[in-house]
Amino acid sequence: MAEWNLAASQREPGHPGRARTGGQVPAVLYGRGIDAQALAVDRHALLGLLHRGGAHHVIRLKVGSGRERPAMIKEIQWHPVDGSIVHVDFHAISLNEAIHADVPLRLTGEAEVAKKGALIEQERHELRVSCLPGDLPEAIVVDVAALDVGEVLTVGDLTLPKGVRALDGAGDIVLSIALPRAAEEPASAEAGAESEAAGAAAEPEVVGRRARPEGERQG
Numbered sequence: 001m002a003e004w005n006l007a008a009s010q011r012e013p014g015h016p017g018r019a020r021t022g023g024q025v026p027a028v029l030y031g032r033g034i035d036a037q038a039l040a041v042d043r044h045a046l047l048g049l050l051h052r053g054g055a056h057h058v059i060r061l062k063v064g065s066g067r068e069r070p071a072m073i074k075e076i077q078w079h080p081v082d083g084s085i086v087h088v089d090f091h092a093i094s095l096n097e098a099i100h101a102d103v104p105l106r107l108t109g110e111a112e113v114a115k116k117g118a119l120i121e122q123e124r125h126e127l128r129v130s131c132l133p134g135d136l137p138e139a140i141v142v143d144v145a146a147l148d149v150g151e152v153l154t155v156g157d158l159t160l161p162k163g164v165r166a167l168d169g170a171g172d173i174v175l176s177i178a179l180p181r182a183a184e185e186p187a188s189a190e191a192g193a194e195s196e197a198a199g200a201a202a203e204p205e206v207v208g209r210r211a212r213p214e215g216e217r218q219g
Contacts, residue, residue: 011039
């Protein structure tokens with residue numbers, strides 16, 4: 001299990017702007033069996049944690065001089081203009097109860113696919129799983145080296161770590177192996193030309209003027 005430590009401090013509820021002006025990010029901690037707490041965390045420390053992948057994993061949140069509490073980030077609010085973090089929600093968890101989390105999918109073997117002149121068309125980059133916090137992986141490795149052009153990999157094809165169960169449908173597509181579009185276009189154009197030539201050959205040739213029906217008078 002990947003864990004990160006993050007310090008937090010109590011803040012006055014209802015005044016998140018005061019935390020932002022002091023280089024802090026307003027936050028809230030809530031969960032079953034505890035009262036919601038208005039907190040503030042250091043902006044740089046939070047950004048560093050997110051950069052290392054902490055948004056998907058268990059965080060040891062220490063509020064003031066109190067004991068560490070395992071938690072996960074439930075929601076992050078971003079500023080629509082400057083992209084800064086406006087607010088973050090932490091959800092307190094129990095290490096003895098299963099959690100639901102989104103785990104990144106990490107591909108390996110891309111070089112082998114490239115040798116075949118193929119491309120990887122990845123449909124999803126994360127997998128929703130259920131497991132105990134202690135079994136939560138940093139990432140799920142997906143080996144694509146043996147896949148051939150036209151093959152599709154689904155959630156049911158993934159090899160998951162012990163104790164980890166996928167919540168997404170087994171038939172949901174993770175990725176597929178395809179030829180580049182440039183390689184497909186000539187074949188399509190050639191097929192179209194053959195079809196057009198065949199159609200032209202089947203069309204009857206018109207020779208001379210159409211005969212008038214019997215009895216039709218020439219004006």
